[in-house]
Each structure stands twice: as structure tokens, then as C-alpha cells.
Amino acid sequence: MSAPLLKIDGIHKRFGGLHALNDVALSINAGEIYGLIGPNGAGKTTLFNVLTGLYQPDEGSFSFNGKDLFRQKPYVVVESGIARTFQNIRLFANMTALENVMVGQHVRTAAGVFGAVFRGPKAKAEEAAIAARAQELLDYVGIGKRHDELARNLSYGDQRRLEIARALATRPTLLALDEPAAGMNPKETDQLKALMEKIRADGVTILLIEHDVKLMMGLCDRIAVLDYGKKIAEGIPEKVKNDPRVIEAYLGVAPE
Amino acid sequence: MDIFLQQIINGLVVGSIYALIALGYTMVYGIMQLINFAHGEIVMIGAMVTITCINLLIGAGVNLPGPLLLLAGLLMAIPISMLLGFTIERVAYRPLRRAPRLAPLITAIGVSIVLQQVAMLIWGRNYRPFPQILPTTVHDFFGAAVTDLQIAIVILSLVLMAGLFWLIEKTRLGRAMRATAQNPEVAGLMGVNINTVISMTFIIGSSLGAVAGVMVAANYDQAHAYMGFMIGLKAFTAAVLGGIGNIGGAVVGGLLLGIIESLGSGYLGDLTGGFLGSHYKDIFAFVVLIGVLVFRPSGLLGERVAERA
Amino acid sequence: MQSKKQIIAFAALAVVLAILPWAITGGFENGKSWLRAVDFALLYIMLALGLNIVVGFAGLLDLGYIAFYAVGAYSFALLNSPHLAHVLPAWLMNPPLLVMLLIAACVAGVFGVLLGTPTLKLRGDYLAIVTLGFGEIIRIFLNNLDRPVNITNGPQGINNIAKVNIAGYDLGRPIEWFGIVFDTVHLYYYLILAFCCLIIFVTLRLQRSRIGRAWVAIREDEIAANAMGINTRNVKLLAFAMGASFGGVSGALFASFQGFVSPESFVLMESIMVLCMVVLGGMGHIPGVILGAILVSITPEILRDVINPLQSAVFGKRLFDPENLRMLIFGLAMITIMLLRPEGLWPSKRRAREFHEHDEEAKA
Structure with missing residues (x-):
């Protein structure tokens, strides 16, 4: 077996007295859809923020694609190939859908002040490529026609899609999605599932937080379960589903 | 040593005035996230009206x-x-409650200009002396000189602050104010009349400001139509220093700023070997402010706002 | 993609701008002082556009912006006046205009970074008060750095600043071309206009670029911008530096045009006025900001001229001090405009749309 794409070990994160992440270890292999579940407040989003550089962990190790990302700045993390979406959608509300995705390409492009002002052939070509690629990604997630709409005016489901398109614009190796199906109806959830499978098929590894257990079971290759900041189970969906500790965490009682 | 004590006392006097004014800024900010630029002008108007009124009474031969x-x-x-x-x-803020964030800031500046100019039209461009009606007894306090006025300023400020704390912590109105500061929408849903709360906040803040204005005028023996600007700026700095939106922070920030300024202007020359003199006094407030905010971005007593992702 | 119509409009505007100074000096009794006011309005446009980068694009509220104007002005003053001529090396004195403006832009830009570095973590109004403090610190230093070593000449300021010299032409003296006499105030009009256009061009280009988008992204949601791989620290510093350098160029031209500088020109009220230009005009929208700068800088001048006749007409005599009345009307106008158009006089279509949706929501 080849080395995992992402590997964290012994990660601790404390907020004052709260031990939000307690000795968490996990590894994600290239090409898989890896699910992260757990009751509310279990530390899923905290772990996400650690993995995407928004939080600096207190202890532990974090390597990705052969690179040490422990306590790295977000832009280094993104540059290394991890992109994310947010649980409570965080788009650039007063920019158009297209511009949102253009911003996503920031880290893969180079034009600075001089390029902007003099707009030489190189800068011009880059700018055109950014716009073209942005449109391509909007088409890819299925909202290509809404490119000129302000992000704030998109429907809820389209905003979720736009966030995914924006994240894809950073050309990630690992796409981390924080509850992408939250608030969606069954039809939208199905479409989302298809989109995630398409993204995976195009070679992007996916890390997914989701409450919709049914969706997770049908979609994920492996699942980890967090409870009170600790990983209490990990494995294929079938195994995790029947793990007594997982049932206890969710139902609050040990099974008979 | 007595010079040191003297500076502390002077600082305490000025600081308690800063604190009173800072309360006005911080209450409004806590509830509406608005820098009420016109608050300094209210302080000035308070001073001017008092002086005029006293002069009228004296002119009318009232012997009190x-x-x-x-x-x-x-x-x-x-x-x-x-x-x-x-x-x-x-007039200037309520219609803009849903407007872009900077719009009320601009009307606040507009109101500030208007009040300054109206004050100029009424009271002229010269300094108005504060009537010599207060006793000028000087007490000796461990080698430092303290006047009755200074004692009165500090005591009155403390009483007013205590009263405000009581109001905010113990009364219905205070509870409504705290609720509105936390989350206006939820407070509204819970039956708090937000408009009343905001109006009351302005009214209370303005009354404290008026008293502070009289204190400033009495302490410096004069008042001027532009006096509100600098004192307001200092008080706002104090509010930010303490953590804006935090009532206790305004008090701590005000007192601290007053004392630091006073010590600074007293010792700056000695400390820098004469390179920087007391004319750099006004810088002090800002340098301290920047220093504090670099290490505690939400002020001394401000809540640490954890970055929420 | 420029249509014919746009080109014609552009050409017409160019012609109007070219003959404007002659229309003013020829058409009014005290035309030269009016043209002076127009020259100042152009300087303010540059300032407002610089501040617009910081406030309008990047969303960082800066209340001490005038400090950069001051830095530019004093840079020019020190290198182009006799004040320090005996101390500074001769090769540094009286540099050519473009070099001088580059120096002013760079020095101001460095100050912008100096201000930005410690304040990056601050948000919203904390940033506002710190920038305000920074502006005051600069002014107080300018006011007091006449001892123990006399650098700024204190409250008196620096006098005898040389006029700009371009290709052997001294802009301080009237020049005759084709039988037309160009006075200093005319010459400076064209000079300042040229740089003003340059700054407008740069701003337009920046707005529609990778950097401009990154600024707006930070304004909209800093955490999301971070998560998209934008190095928010550097991009914000860049906004401060760019904004400051515009202020520096404007300040340098101001020093040369005015012939003297003193700390009095850089008080907090000036920072506030520049902010008013940006917000009244329409934050983030370049034509709006230009309009705001023109209105805020010219209106008080117009009021200065009409206030006394107006008073006589209304009250039959001079009832109030004209200076107070002028500022009073100005303040009232500011309040009224904001109440009627909170998004500014000339917002971008997008912003106007955004605000009026709010209206609908409020009604619903």
C-alpha cells in the first residue's frame, strides 16, 4: 500500500478549558471519499479548521502529499492542495458567481500590481484564462448560466455548488466539504452526491463532514467517528455503523 | 515623590472625566456598533449651556x-x-440602521460639524471663561495639592458610574440594554422595544456627557465650541483601550489614559533626556492605544473574539 | 470593446478638461482663485482614490489617511526647499519631477506598511481608531520636530518650496506658447490633471485584476478569503501601501503647488473629509469617488462666494458669520445626502441594487 495522501497524528487543540481535539489521528488515501461524522460539538469542524490551516493545533503532526503542514498558514495549505467549503456558506456575497470562482484561482496565478497596471501579454493571457476556467468550473457544478448573478442572490443549493466550484478553482488534491448537504431536499442531495462522485472520478480526494448518515453510508469509502474530541471509530461504513461505541455516542446508551 | 503623586492625582481627575465620556461612546457602540462622533459635541454643549445659565443667574442678581x-x-x-x-x-442614525455600515458614521460627522458651527454662532469663536464661583481651597495631600473641585469631580464621577452600573445590572431597562447589545433581533423577538432601548441609551449617555462637559470646563476654567472634538477623541480612545462596548472597560480605559497622559507629560522630558518634551503629551494616548491593541486586539477588558470559521 | 459612443464621450470629456481652466479664468471675475480651487479638487481626487483602495476595495476603515499626504508633502518640501539644503547632499536636492514623485510615493508607501503591519489583526472600528491615532502621531511629530534638531521647522512649516521644473520650463513663471500666456495656476492644472488621470487609470486597472479581486474578497469575508489561499496579510499591506503611495504623490504635488507646507494642512478633519468624499460619492465605485471628491472640495468654496449675497437676500443683512454658516450648510448637506442616499450619490450599479433589495425586504 502506498503512503496515505494526508496523515495527522496526535493532534491536540484546546480552547481555554475545552479540549476540542484530543489526540486525533487519521489518514486519508488518495482517491477515496473519507467521511467524518459525530454528534454536534464533537470537534468535526475544529478538525476541519486545523486541516485547512485556519486553526493552529497545539500538538501533533500533519503531513500532506509528502509535505509537512503542521502549523502552516492557510495559504500554504491551499497551495499544497487542500481546499474547503464552509458549514454556514461563506461566499463573497457581493461579488458575482464568476468572480467568486476567479478569486479561488488566486493561489494558482501570479499577476501582481505591475501586471495589473501594464496588462502586458502575459497578464492579459492569465486574466483571460482565469475567466475561462471560472466559467468552466461553474458549468462543471451546474450553475454556468448564473455566472453574472451576485452570490448573495443565488438559491441556497446554488450557493453550495458555487462554494464547491470556488474550492475546486484552487486546484485541490483534497477537497474538504463541511456539511454540503445541510438544508437540501432529497433531490438536491442526490444531485450533490452525483457531483461528488464526478469530482472523485476526476481525481480529487474528498473529505466530507455530514449529518445525513444515509448519504454517508452510500458515498464514503471509509468513515471516522469523533466524539468529545476523540476518534472513537474508523473503517468502512458497514463496520462503523455497527460499532457499539458509535451507537453509544449517538444514542447515549450502550447497546444490549 | 510629591510630583509623582501630584501627576497621579491630576491624571485621576482627568481620567474620571474621560471615563464618563467614554461611557457614552461605549454604550452606543455596544448596542449599535456605531461610533457616535457627535458625542464630543454634546459634551461641549453641556459645558456651554451651564456656563451661560450660571452667567444669566448671576446677571439677574441671584445670590446663591x-x-x-x-x-x-x-x-x-x-x-x-x-x-x-x-x-x-x-434624525441622523435611526433611518440608517439598515444602511451600509459607513453611512451613519458620515451623518455622525455631519452632526458633529453642525453642532460645532451652531455653537460658534451662539457663543462666538472665543474661549468662554468658566465663572469664578467655586471655592478654590487647596488641600495638602501627602505633599500634593488637591482642590475641592478635583475631589468633587472624582467623587461625582464615581457616583455616576456606580449609578450606571446599578442601572445596567439591576433594572429592567438595563437588562433590555444588555439583551439588545447581545443580539438586537432576538431581544426584539423577546418583546424588548429596541427603539426605546436605543433612545434611552443615547439619553443616558448624553446626560453623562453633559456632566463631564461641565467638569472639563470647570477643571480648565474655560470652554470653547471646538473643545468637544479633542476631548471626545480622547474619550473614544479610552473606550477602545478598555475594550469598546464594555462598560467596565470604558472606566478602566478612561482612568488609565488620564493617568498615563499625566505621568507622560510630567516625565517625558526626563525620560528622553529632553528629546521629547511635554508637547508630545497628545501622542501618548495614541501610542499607548496602539501598544495595547497590538497585544490585545479587543482592548484590555474586551472579549476575546475567537475567530469563528 | 470600446464602442464608438464611448470614444466620442471620452474625446468630448478630454476637450472639456483641456479648455476648462480658460473658461474659468476667462468667465469669472476672480477666476484664478476658482482655478486654484479646481487644482485642489484634482489633488483631492487622487487622495480619495487612494483612500478608496483601502476603505472601498479592501474594506479597511482608515481615519488617518491624511498622514500619507503629509509624508508626501514633506518629502517634496525637504528635498526642494532651502530648509535642509545645507545638510543634505547636493545630489539629493531638487530631483527631477518623476524621480521626486517616485520618492514621495515610496516613502508614503513605506509609511503605509509601517502603519499596516502592527494593525493587521485589528478589525473594523479598532482599526479606525488606531489609524486615526497614527495620523495624529505623524502630525504631532511634524509640529514638534523643530527641536532639538530642526527637521520639519515645527508649526511654521517649510517655506520657499521650489515649483516644478519640467524640461527646462519653470512652472513657477508664466509661460507663453502660441501667443497664449499660461500662468502657474494653469500650468499646475495640467500637471495635476495628468497625474490625476494616471491614478484613475491605475485604479481602474487594479480594480479589475487579480489583486483587486483579492481586496474585495477580503472586504467581503476575510476568513473565506484566507481559506481560498489569499495571503491576507500581504494583500492588506499592499492595499495600505498602494493607497498611501497615491496620497504621497498627491501630497508632493500639493507642496510644490502651494509653495509651503505646515502641519496645519494635515489635521484629522482633513482625513475625515477625504473619507466623506469616498462615502458620499459611492464607496468602491471609481466615478462616484471622483464625484464625491469634487463635490466635497468645491462646495465649501462655492458657499464661500454665495453665502453673503444669500444672507442679504434672506435676512436683508449679514446676520451670521459667513464662515460658520458655510460649514453649517456643509454639515447639513452631508447629513441630508446620506439620509437620502445611504449608498452614496453615485454607487456602482451592483451596490445600488444591493441596497434597494434591502428596501424591498424592509417593506415586505
């Missing part, structure tokens, strides 16, 4: 002891300031 004359002046100035604060909020 100084403190009573002052009280009469205050009784005139406080309602006027309250009315002014109330009106400003209604």
Missing part, C-alpha cells in the same frame, strides 16, 4: 452659593443634552 449656581446650570444643561442626544439618534 457657587455649588448651587452650578447645580442650577447643570439642571438646565442635562435636559438639553438629553434632548439633543435623543434627537440626533432619531
